[in-house]
Amino acid sequence: AQSVTQLDSQVPVFEEAPVELRCNYSSSVSVYLFWYVQYPNQGLQLLLKYLSGSTLVKGINGFEAEFNKSQTSFHLRKPSVHISDTAEYFCAVSDLGGAQKLVFGQGTRLTINP
């Protein structure tokens, strides 16, 4: 079975500062990795995904993430945040077969201060 740990429940950052949201996973099989963003009162939107290949993945809204197999991590980064990035961010893993269940982390609340 897979599990996902998001190490920070809340991350406050000043506008235009860089940010890193941390995600570690555990799994006995190969997995696909995702970051989703949820703005207030909305559904989840896919930011980026790692399926295979290059370990540095670029997503929407200037976000990127790096897959590190030895550290079992998939941290999300953005070099300069904007007020509009204030949202809840979820890291998720999916195994390669079966019903493609997504296992979510507990989420990280990113708050951007002016």
Next chain:
Amino acid sequence: DTEVTQTPKHLVMGMTNKKSLKCEQHMGHRAMYWYKQKAKKPPELMFVYSYEKLSINESVPSRFSPECPNSSLLNLHLHALQPEDSALYLCASSQSGGFGEQFFGPGTRLTVL
């Protein structure tokens, strides 16, 4: 069309009411999902349909009854709910046999009085 739509956006119901939530996608996806999300928590999987057949029921109480009339539609029938069932209900879809990426709808905010 890369959108999952859900209706209604908001729903208020009493504990004796019967209501339904509706979800639709036109991406040709053959896997569809219902999730329940409480405030400040991640989505919790409730049901998975694969090729219009129920493949996963995560021990959801029988007052929630899913239905998949065709490959584009997913319903969630609600009956005799409890106040603790108040939550955001999210629908998602994905390519069956694909990479696990799920596309989410905007959700239905349900309040049970």
